[in-house]
Amino acid sequence: MTEIQPIIRLENIDVTFEQKKQSVKAVKNVSLDILPGDIYGIVGYSGAGKSTLVRTINLLQKPTHGNVVINGTYLAKTTDNKENYIASKELRQQRKKIGMIFQHFNLMNERTVAENVLFPISHLKLSKSQRKDKVNELLELVGLANRANAYPSQLSGGQKQRVAIARALASEPEILISDEATSALDPKTTNSILQLLKKLNIELGLTIVLITHEMQAVKEIANKIAVMEDGEIIERGSLLEIFTAPQKQLTRDFIDTATNLEDGLRKVKSQTAIKNLQAPDIFVQLSYAGASTDQPLITSLFKDFNVTANVLFGNVEILQETPVGTLLAILSGKDTDLTAAINSIKKQNVKVEILKGELA
Amino acid sequence: MTWINRTFPNVIQLGWSSDLGWGTAIYQTLYMTFVSAIIGGLLGLIFGFGLVLFAEDGILANKPIYWILDKIVSVFRAIPFIILLAFIMPFTNFLVHTTIGVNAALVPLSLGVFPFYARQVQNALVSVDDGIIEAAQSFGATTFEIIFKVYFRESLADLIRVSTVTLISLVGLTAMAGAIGSGGLGNIAISVGYSRFEADITFVATLLIVIFIFIIQFVGDFLAKVSSHK
Ligand SMILES: Nc1ncnc2c1ncn2[C@@H]1O[C@H](COP(=O)(O)OP(=O)(O)O)[C@@H](O)[C@H]1O
Ligand SMILES: [Mg+2]
Numbered sequence: 001m002t003e004i005q006p007i008i009r010l011e012n013i014d015v016t017f018e019q020k021k022q023s024v025k026a027v028k029n030v031s032l033d034i035l036p037g038d039i040y041g042i043v044g045y046s047g048a049g050k051s052t053l054v055r056t057i058n059l060l061q062k063p064t065h066g067n068v069v070i071n072g073t074y075l076a077k078t079t080d081n082k083e084n085y086i087a088s089k090e091l092r093q094q095r096k097k098i099g100m101i102f103q104h105f106n107l108m109n110e111r112t113v114a115e116n117v118l119f120p121i122s123h124l125k126l127s128k129s130q131r132k133d134k135v136n137e138l139l140e141l142v143g144l145a146n147r148a149n150a151y152p153s154q155l156s157g158g159q160k161q162r163v164a165i166a167r168a169l170a171s172e173p174e175i176l177i178s179d180e181a182t183s184a185l186d187p188k189t190t191n192s193i194l195q196l197l198k199k200l201n202i203e204l205g206l207t208i209v210l211i212t213h214e215m216q217a218v219k220e221i222a223n224k225i226a227v228m229e230d231g232e233i234i235e236r237g238s239l240l241e242i243f244t245a246p247q248k249q250l251t252r253d254f255i256d257t258a259t260n261l262e263d264g265l266r267k268v269k270s271q272t273a274i275k276n277l278q279a280p281d282i283f284v285q286l287s288y289a290g291a292s293t294d295q296p297l298i299t300s301l302f303k304d305f306n307v308t309a310n311v312l313f314g315n316v317e318i319l320q321e322t323p324v325g326t327l328l329a330i331l332s333g334k335d336t337d338l339t340a341a342i343n344s345i346k347k348q349n350v351k352v353e354i355l356k357g358e359l360a
Numbered sequence: 361m362t363w364i365n366r367t368f369p370n371v372i373q374l375g376w377s378s379d380l381g382w383g384t385a386i387y388q389t390l391y392m393t394f395v396s397a398i399i400g401g402l403l404g405l406i407f408g409f410g411l412v413l414f415a416e417d418g419i420l421a422n423k424p425i426y427w428i429l430d431k432i433v434s435v436f437r438a439i440p441f442i443i444l445l446a447f448i449m450p451f452t453n454f455l456v457h458t459t460i461g462v463n464a465a466l467v468p469l470s471l472g473v474f475p476f477y478a479r480q481v482q483n484a485l486v487s488v489d490d491g492i493i494e495a496a497q498s499f500g501a502t503t504f505e506i507i508f509k510v511y512f513r514e515s516l517a518d519l520i521r522v523s524t525v526t527l528i529s530l531v532g533l534t535a536m537a538g539a540i541g542s543g544g545l546g547n548i549a550i551s552v553g554y555s556r557f558e559a560d561i562t563f564v565a566t567l568l569i570v571i572f573i574f575i576i577q578f579v580g581d582f583l584a585k586v587s588s589h590k
Binding site: 119 | 494498499587
């Protein structure tokens, strides 16, 4: 089997800002491969270096060290410890294949929607009717037809971002970089923009790099995640891996902002049913991902093992069409039945954590 | 007619087309204002754009060039206009082979107005959001496109506004240049009206200057308004 070539390959990227008094290492030795068709989420708190890292992809930020390879073309390359960059004419060509959208939309205020959208392809000498068709096609794509002659100041935030997306797609790029594109929008608008990005990913095969400090946004559409802290990628993997088995505390914190599991756990633990837990009852956390949820778990506990479950908290996420769930429950029954039940659950690929009480 | 003759005797006497006539003076003021506005304006635009493009965070960041542009503008900005008039006389003589009259006045007027305009242009351009410039770069725009299609277009309303202010202060400078013999309405107000105690002449000359400034302001405001969509 031939390996799929990454559309974006970052190798050992360093970005250091030399300032008057000190130098700031914004990105430290980061390597990252992004495959065609990925929606790659990069999450981290503000100041982690996310923007600086992704801006190296189109060389808006020149890396101090390291290789930037887009579709096999080196935009930046380290040879003999010296950093070389692609010539500016070729860079402009490469940039046309990498669209970018921003937190504050960055539309030109003095140009209409149509003029904004056509800006990246103004070098193509299109006829008036071709221009019109192109604008219509792009605005249709982002669900904003018939606002072509409006000025940005007449649009809502969500509409502005749609125009910005249309503009970013004008030169038919293969890659779209989204730097906090939904961070200035309300939750409902955020969701509609994310769904639009997902649609573009599926329909156009667009590779999307999605930077955000909101895990919720990544959870919605990404298939892979990297977590950044202090200029480094501290954890990476598929969405499922990251959500079901996070390794780092920061990752867990981020996931929690999207699931509220920690909060649920804290509230449940303070309930009297937990405080007054009587042996042999046990308080458990059941975590599952994928097919195992198709089994009627709770029902079978009672039917097959005579164990009753008092569910105190439940949360199910659908990540990339895969259900990922967490249950907090008190299981009651006879010693032996409990042990048998737990063993059976484990066999179904459900992770069991006993939070209080003991098995005999 | 008799009322006018009685109230403004000297105004009428000055006539329209003699060397010191009203028509001549109006023409001279317009000539000095607009020709030096074009020369000083171009210099100001070039320096103003230079100060933004070559600045540390500009798209053509270049410390030495920025430093030179900045110092030239600062130095000329610091010289009071009335001193500049005298100070650059040898240079004026070299350039237009005379030190009196409207053409001689063009040199100090252009040099006097350009640093002022350059700073105003700089301010107008700086107020274009960095993000907009960055977006244009991300779409592979050329430097030329960024200058004319982004900076210029996006700050057009501001540029018109600062041009209006500059043009108005330029009218003031022409009056000052007039005082040292370059002609124009300022010249009439001072060297005729004021020196000969013919107050009616000073009054009318001033009135004409004020009307001129009002027209500039009105047109400028109108153009700025129709070219802004923020
Ligand atoms: N142009 C710059 N000059 C100096 N420091 C910078 C510059 N851009 C970013 N930084 C610094 O680099 C670090 C990472 O910033 P950034 O990439 O914007 O983080 P994020 O996008 O994750 O919020 C921060 O400490 C920031 O202050
Ligand atoms: Mg950022």
